[in-house]
Amino acid sequence: MKKSFILLFLSLALFSHQEKVVAQTLNASTAQELQDAIAEAKAGNEIVLQNGVWKDIQIKFYGEGTVDKPIILRAETPGKVSIEGVSNLKLGGKYLVVRDLHFKNGYTPSNSVIQFKINEDSIANHSRITNCVIDEFTQPNREVSDHWIEFWGRNNQLDHSSIVGKSNFGPTVRVFLKGNEHVNNHHQIVYNHFGPRPRKGGPHGETLQIGSSHTSMTPSYTNVSNNFFDRCNGEVEIISNKSNFNEYRNNIFFESEGSLVLRHGNYCTIDGNVFIGNDDSEFIGGIRVINTGHWITNNYFYKIKGNEFRSALAVMNGIPKSPLNRYNQVTDVVVAYNTYIDCKSPFQFGVGTNIDKKDVLPASEIRSARPERMLLANNLVYNHKEDQYPIVNYDDVGGVTFKNNILNSENKSGVTSDGISTKVFEVKQVSEDLYIPTKNQEDVFHGFDFETIKSDxxxxxxxxxxxxxxxxxxxxxxxxxxxxxxxxxxxxxTEASNYTPKTIAVSSAKSLISKLKNAHSGDILSLKSGVYKINTTLLIDKNITITSSDKDKKAELRFATGITGFEMHPKGILNLENISIKGDKTQDAIVTLDKNMSKAFNLFIKNTEISKFKSVIKAYKASFADTIAIDNSNIKDCLTGILLNTETDAKGDYNAEFVFITNSTFDQVQSSVLNYYRGGYDESTIGGNLVLKNNTFTNSGQADESGLLIQNHGIVNVIFSDNTFRDNPVKEIAILWGEKGQKPVNNVTENSGEIRIEQNLKQKLMY
Incomplete structure (x- = not known):
């Protein structure tokens, strides 16, 4: 018995020793130590990266952990380890965990920042990224494509991480299903903060893409739940579903200019999500429906003001015998138990219909396949204003069954059904953005399989x-x-700093150059009246206002021969107010960098005079302005005007999202006053926005080969009103796109050619 006790003691001691070995910590302070630690690590080990900056490092984290004893790679202190420069992280093996890392001040040299695969022979399974941050880790060239996180393998997870500020080409997160080892993957994307993602200015700016058109008939079973999509404005699709059997549950979509799009793939569940819009944007959408077998239940929509592709529920027509990368018919979809509060037109059917465009599109592109066997039941629509239109139909909806849907306002559409009724009921506000009914509407429809909708x-x-x-x-x-x-x-x-902007007095050119360089973002440079002779380009890489201290006596910036006026850098915001800028026709007034414009710039010009420049604004290829606004300003005696025309390769991109030109005068601009171009056409993208209102154009355009004073080729949203065109020696003032509802309103033309409307503008489809 004593011998047995001794053996038991020794075995326990040995087991305890083994546990200590398994649980050992491997510290790394250099790239070589990290590499050695990864090679040495066993199940249960922790690899700890020393606090500090790890620059230009490509980490290949491989190993074989177990469900109870994963191999962990973590920061010494959460958030104190930053991965910077040209760096990335790849995982291969199983039961690997990465946590607490911060990717910033750099970009990946490969297709991804974090990838659940090292190579085809080393794929990650049962692995996890948690409590990590990728913050503006974006390519210097916006046209270079990458994904910040690539899912491969099976049973991998991204959770409690912040993914912020991707501005270059490509979805932020992408799930791949190429090969049997990647299907039926059951990946988990949960409790993350996505965004803000800035507007990209064209397609391929999704936040999540689950699969691709080529693998869209493949089962994925990816779960996207309990995430916060915060102002994800990259493009029209926040989430692009392109595979089968995925679930989207309990996510918040906050003021994100796009939609959860069931682009390809079938049998997805969209349950318990919240879509929050506002009164200022018609680009904030809800759910767009294509394909078969989806269940859309228990979702809450508030102030979704978009139309067609961006309506709260956009149901598309399909293309008969559609190829994989186009639009399949909507069939066997259930939309039940959803609430719509103050949404402009929550139900829109036949979106994308092209029935009357047979002279423009080939037969394969005509969307004539209407929804079939679709059920809308137990949905509640409440609008505080009577001018909302709950239902819009662009085509017949005979294949849609309506059951027990209640509106509080008149149904003004052509869609009538016993399953759509107007009823007096009230809602009350219980918290910001949340309204609930004051009384249950208990006359619910109990449909086939509705017992599976177990909760609200x-x-x-x-x-x-x-x-x-x-x-x-x-x-x-x-x-x-x-x-x-x-x-x-x-x-x-992602909260902004509490810095209080300062107003800085400037009295000389030397002072202007110095104080601009040292100013903080948000500061105001107030210029004393007088002439400032500038012999260097002024670089704008932060939010700066340049204005005159005496509004009645504008300060004048006079740039030396060949010296560009202002050079816009990534994230630069330039506000010019109440000043005068002069050149000698050898330089550009405002230009972007000719390369590495990794992020958008903004430009606001108000009460300002710009004269004698080669061009007023010049954007190089791959540069992008979120907003260019010119108001109450005077542009005169320049060789050409505003050049936003370098995206000519038919990929759907353009150089500025919003262009506002209002209350301004343009005189003696020899070439086109504006050349705003979008090459390549996908009708679902926002497609640029131009407001040209209450301006005067005189003696301009004579030197432009196109014969156009205003060029807005391919720009979708155009307001063209209350302008005066006098003595402009051009063949045509502008060509507007009638199909998009563009038309001139209250314009005056004298000796200036005509404003022509072309109903079906010829555009090269991106597909």
């Missing part, structure tokens, strides 16, 4: 309390839709 938006049991709409009463607790502390990394914040 807030998890209440529908077997015990059931009501039309996403919310059943009583609502437990003080429900708040947006709780930012639930999402993303705990140690990282």
């Amino acid at each position: 938006l807030f998890g209440a049991d529908r077997q015990k309390q059931n009501s039309i709409g996403a919310i059943s009463l009583p609502v437990s607790g003080n429900q708040v839709l947006v709780q930012k502390n639930l999402y993303g990394s705990k140690w990282f914040s």
Whole structure:
């Protein structure tokens, strides 16, 4: 017995020793030590990166952990290890965990920043990225494509991470299904903070893409739940679903200019999501439906003001015998128990219909396949204003069945059904963005398989309390839709700094150059009246206002021969107010960098005179302005005007999202006053925005070969009103795109050619 006790003691001691070995920590302070630690690591080991900057490092993290004893790669202190420069991270093996890392001040040399694959022979499975941050880790050239996170393999997870500020070509996160080892993957994308993602100015700016058109009939089973999509404005698709059997549950889409798009693939579940818009943007969307078998339930939509592709529920017509990369017919889709509050037109059917465009598009492109066997039931629509149109149909909706849908306003559409009724009911506001009914609407429709819809938006049991709409009463607790502390990394914040801008007095050219260089973002440079002779280009890489201290006596910036006026850098914001800028026709007034414009710039010109320049604004290829606004300003005696025309390769990109030219005069601009170009056409993208209103154009355009004073080729949204065109020796003032509703309103033309409307503008389809 004593011998047995000794053996037991020795075995326990040995087991304890083995546990200590397995749980050992491997510290790394250099790239070589990290490489050695990864090679040495066993199941249960932790590899700890020393606090500090790890620059120009490509980490290949491989190993074989177990479900109970993963191999962990982590920061010494969460958020204190930054991966910078030309760097990336690849994982291969199983049960690997990476946490607490911060990717910033750099970009990846490969296709991805983090990739669940080292190569075809080393793929990650059962692995996890958690509590990490990728912050503006974007390519210097916006046209270079990459993905910040690539999912390969099976059963991998991204959670509690913050993914912010991607501005270059390519989805932020992409799930690949190329090969049997990557299908039926059951990946988890949960509790992350995505965004803000700035506008890209064209396609391929999705936040998530699950699959591709080529693998769209493949089962993925990816779960995207409990994430915060915060102002994800990259393009029209926030999420692009392109595979089967995926789930999108309990996500918040906050003021994101796009939609959750069921672009390809079938049998997805979209349940318990919240879509929050505002009164200022018609680009904020909800859910766009294509393909078969989706269930869209318990979702809440607030102030979604978009039309067609960006409506709260956009149901597309399909293309008969559609190729994989186009639009399949909507069939067997259920939309039930959703709530729509103050949405302009929540239900839109036949979106993308091209029936009357047979002279423009080939037969394969005509979307004549209407929804079939689609059910809308138990949906609640409430609008505080009577001017909303709950239902819009661009085509016949005979294949849609309506059951027990309640509106509080008149149904002004041509869609009538016993399943759509107007009823007096009230809602009350219980928190920001959240309205709930004051009384349950209990006359619910019990459809086939509706017993599988077990709970409402807030998890209440529908077997015990059931009501039309996403919310059943009583609502437990003080429900708040947006709780930012639930999402993303705990140690990282996207909140702006508390810096208070300063007004800085400037009295000489030398002082202007010096103080501009040393100013903080948001500062105002106030110039004393007089002439400032500038012999160097002024670089704008922050938010700067340049104005005159005496509004009645504008300060004049006079640039030396051949010296460019202002050079816009990534994230530069230039506000010019109440000043005069002069050249000698040998230089450009405002230009972008000719390369490495990794992020957007903004330009605001107000009460300003610009004269005697070769060009007023010149954007190089791959540069992008979020907004260019010229108001109450005078542009005169320049060789050419505003050049936003370098994206000519028919990929759908353009040089500026919003161009506002208002209350201004243009005189003696020899070539086109504006050349705003979008090459390549995908009708679902925003496609640029031009407002040309209340301006006067005289003696301009004589030297332009196109014979056009205003060129806006391919720009989708155009307001062209209240302008005066006098003595401009051009054949045509502009060509407007009639199909997009563009038309001149209240313009005056004298000796200046005509404003022509071309109904079906010829555009090269991107597909």
